[in-house]
Structures are given as C-alpha cells and as structure tokens.
Amino acid sequence: MMAVTTFITGCDKKENSSAETALFGTWVRVGDAAGRQPADTLRFLKKNGKNLLAFYSAGSPGPNWPSEAETEYKFDHEKLSFKDYSGTSPDFYNVESFEWMTKDKQFSVKLYQILLYMSADYRVTYQKIE
Numbered sequence: 001m002m003a004v005t006t007f008i009t010g011c012d013k014k015e016n017s018s019a020e021t022a023l024f025g026t027w028v029r030v031g032d033a034a035g036r037q038p039a040d041t042l043r044f045l046k047k048n049g050k051n052l053l054a055f056y057s058a059g060s061p062g063p064n065w066p067s068e069a070e071t072e073y074k075f076d077h078e079k080l081s082f083k084d085y086s087g088t089s090p091d092f093y094n095v096e097s098f099e100w101m102t103k104d105k106q107f108s109v110k111l112y113q114i115l116l117y118m119s120a121d122y123r124v125t126y127q128k129i130e
Contacts, residue, residue: 022104023075027126039114042126053082057115101125
C-alpha cells in the first residue's frame with residue numbers, strides 16, 4: 001500500500017512539474033505587424049524561485065502602469081493565471097481564454113486577458129521560439 005501511494009505521489013509531482021515548465025521560454029505573436037507592439041513577445045521564466053511572465057506593455061490602461069510588465073504566473077491543469085501587474089491587487093487573474101493550438105508549441109488567448117485593454121477583445125496566437 002505504501003509503495004502505491006509513493007508511486008502515485010511521485011507521478012503527480014512529475015505531472016505538475018512538467019505543467020509548470022510547459023510555458024518556459026519565449027513566445028512570439030503570430031502574424032504581427034512590423035514594429036514593437038504591446039505583448040508581441042511573452043517570456044515565461046523562473047527568477048528567485050518564482051515563475052514569472054514578462055512582456056512589453058506600454059500603453060496599458062492606467063496611470064503609473066509599467067511599460068515592461070513582469071509578474072508571477074501559475075500554469076496548472078492547462079489553466080494560466082498571473083498576478084495583476086499594475087500592482088493594485090495581490091490576486092491572480094485567470095486567463096480564461098487560454099487554449100493550446102499545438103500543445104507546448106502554440107497557444108491562443110484573447111489579447112485583453114494579457115494586456116488588460118478592454119478594446120483588445122480578439123484572439124491572438126503565440127508560438128514558442130525557444
């Protein structure tokens with residue numbers, strides 16, 4: 001009985017670990033116009049023991065919001081969430097529209113759920129480059 005419990009626990013940790021690292025790397029938005037655009041590149045990385053999401057966010061709707069966002073994220077059970085990068089709340093924001101197009105290689109989201117722009121209510125696709 002003890003061996004079965006250890007085996008199941010070990011598998012669960014391995015599954016969570018691979019889910020946690022599934023997004024690590026650099027992701028670029030497919031079909032973008034020339035020039036730098038907000039959230040044209042997403043970087044998922046580990047820094048100081050935390051999973052971080054970093055991206056260019058100039059023009060974000062709010063005074064004193066950063067032009068370069070870097071915020072903690074979670075990726076669990078195929079669900080992406082990140083902390084409010086404006087600094088107004090310690091809570092995680094759920095990216096309900098996250099959907100794998102090709103698992104671990106390409107995903108799509110509604111852009112407003114990354115940038116928090118109400119007017120960006122359309123889907124964009126990101127492709128992993130590293």
